[in-house]
Amino acid sequence: MLRAQVCSTGELSFLMEAHDGLSAAIAERAGFKGLWASGLSIASSLGYRDANEASWTQLVDVVERIVDSTTLPVLVDGDSGFGNFNNARLLARKLRQRGAAGIALQDSCFPKMNSFLGERHPLAEVDEFSGRLRAVKDTTGPDLVLVARTEALIAGRALDDVILRAHAFADAGADAILIHSRKSTADEVLSFAKAWRNRVPVVIVPTKYYRTPVSAYRDARISTVIWANHSMRAAIVAMRRACDRIIAREGIASIEPHIAPLEEVFQLLRYDELARAEWRYLYPDDPRK
Template identity: 40%
Template sequence: MNLKAQELRRLFAQPGIIQVAGAHNGLGARLVEGAGFEAIWASGLEISASYGVPDANILTMTEYLAATSSINEVTSLPVIADCDTGYGNSSNVIRLVKKYEAAGIAAICLEDKCFPKLNSFIAGNQELAPVAEFVGKILAAKNAQRSADFMVIARTEALIAGFGLDEAWRRAEAYANAGADALLIHSKANNPGEIEAFMAGWNQSRPVIVVPTSYPQVTIEELTAWGIKMVIYANAGIRAAVQAMTQVLQSLRQAGSLKAVEPALAPLSRIFELQQMTRFREDEKKYLRRSHDDFAVIIPAAGQTKSDDTLSQLLAERPVAMLDLNGKPLLQRNVECLRQQGLNNIVVVTGYKGDLINLEGITTVCNVEYQQSHILHSIMTAQHHFANQNLIIYSDILFEASIIQRLLAHPEDLVLVVDDSFANFTPANKNMDLVVAQAKPWAGKRRLLEHNHNQAVRIGQQTIRQEEADYEFIGIAKISESGSRALKSVYDDCAGRYRNRPFHEAPTFLQASFTDLLQEMIERGFPVTLMEVNSGWMEIQSFDDYRRACRLFSNGRPADHRNSGQHDNPLNPPVSQSSVIPWAEPRQCG
């Protein structure tokens, strides 16, 4: 069943004139449909012009069919195919009908010229085929169609060839009697007088179609009054495109800058709209299964990071996540790293200067209480976006892909990435998330094995002295499906019990850190597993950190030093005491 052919039949049966516009590809088809036309003319002139060849039967039927199919596949409108003379004799027409009907085309239009034809508006031989020969093509086409709804339109070029109205009426009547579903009367006169005269003498019921290319002054009202059923604006689209492209390209060449032509350009968002990119992404989410599609990455970036040095001036203008690192924001570099690992569901919690966090392809959630709350509240603001498994990643750190790869492979339910090298080069006044573990770190820089099932005993910023700590929590955690359920359950319970009361190291529950909730889970017996690293990451909390991060990307992205020690790694160089800037505030990236 050809639903588009049925729709075209319905249009012919209802009152009023049908307006049709030409196209030569899917993009043009979407523009025609968007403009409100009722059907699309797969124009032979437009298709041949898109190939850069004359409209003179240079292209094959296969090439025309491919172009017509690309039009038909992207539109809900009926498509009428301009099939010239049928690409040969009656045998060719039979094959043509089978192929076009099978492709879902609503109608074909055949013209009564000799093969090979020449475009109607080109001076030269416009020889017409004998009436009997063309009637045979119409009969062959009608007998070949499988659906009664499929339409065959007969186009006479009698007026184009200069044979006058009598010959036009004679041919039109013969084609109608042969079973043509509609007649297209073509004229190259510079006024519609021939068309008006033809309709005055036409006494058959077959609908008439016109193409007013050479007489653009004619109006819909006039055509309707004369009894015309369909008007085809056959090549307005490609002519408009050529005119606009020529002007823009010439201006661009002369100016040497896109700025000069920017007002004449459609925004990229319009191109993406015509490509139906939104639907594509939705289908991708629905049907395209990748290894880490069950993960969400939650990046709390609502807080205003505090710094006692020059960095504070930069952070007065933007959140730390949007600091520029040699041409790309910190957040964008991390998002690209995550996507390379197949992590595409990325949720960023915004607050301070949140309007500046506008990367494509991420989801943003606003923590409206960011000024009164702390990082735990930001993380849980996004809890409705949690997936089966979740990564929590602080917004003020840079990390290598190797850390994420190892973390994704870790089997435990709640895993924190921790570093035991903090004591070697960390400023004494920096407030760190310190961890006391069941098993102490291995001594020395080089290691063969790590503690695969080492667990946290205590975690916090204020209640653990640096000399008793075993690790620093770097701000990256993995939480499984069961771990996420447990975390939500503990959070909800504590939110009710500690609403306006101190909660571990926080003065109130609203001001709690993520580590406060982690300590609560440890005390309730939930295992918090540690994944040890001593390289491959850095945080940006001072201008010295920022300068060093920019230097890492001065020649592109840093290498992934997966097996090197801390002093070999560009993301973990030793910090000289002369360059240390003391931190007086806890981490505020959330």
């Protein structure tokens, strides 16, 4: 299902960020057809910085909860693979075992730093990163969608260099190229898409150029748009407001109309299924069934 979304140059698809099982269930309920297990959002929800402070095993554990909480395919932000080719293929194998549908690896050095912080964003050598991609592809085959994410625009490289890197990554087996930019307009990514000519599908993350209309991506034949961190950021605002009001008023009466009722929590996490299962397995002969 994820392959049909990410690897298509036809209809534009959208992936919504998830950082735990609850955010995944909310995204599915909203109508999204696929999820992005965001490295930034997962690290933030664990209290870590987006600088590979969370381990790959912690990432895999969170992804398992996301997968178990939804029926949607999950593309995992694998950062740079947490090391060399061996770390990357181990991560990919474990993610496949936990039910992930795809992994995105970026051509950054380990440990990575969030794309929107600072000016130093050293890139991996093309041949070395291509080896990471080949190792993942040899390990998982067609079972895991492999997205190669280039940070070359983030690092200030010229478009010609970006294109060369993308070609090398496609040659190494990438199913799609994620082209990242931190400009406030989409000019860089749209120029890439035009020069790239859809050799393999293009994935974008318009966190900074959010004012660009979606029609521009359709016109450029972009494959997939990732809304990369918005559930986590929305949660911060909502939790901060609730905490501020509770401590100021020393009570919860004023916030109760503005937060989800417990019934919605029970519905999202399917407590009704548990109740039906109890009747089936604990009380199979009860006449009240």
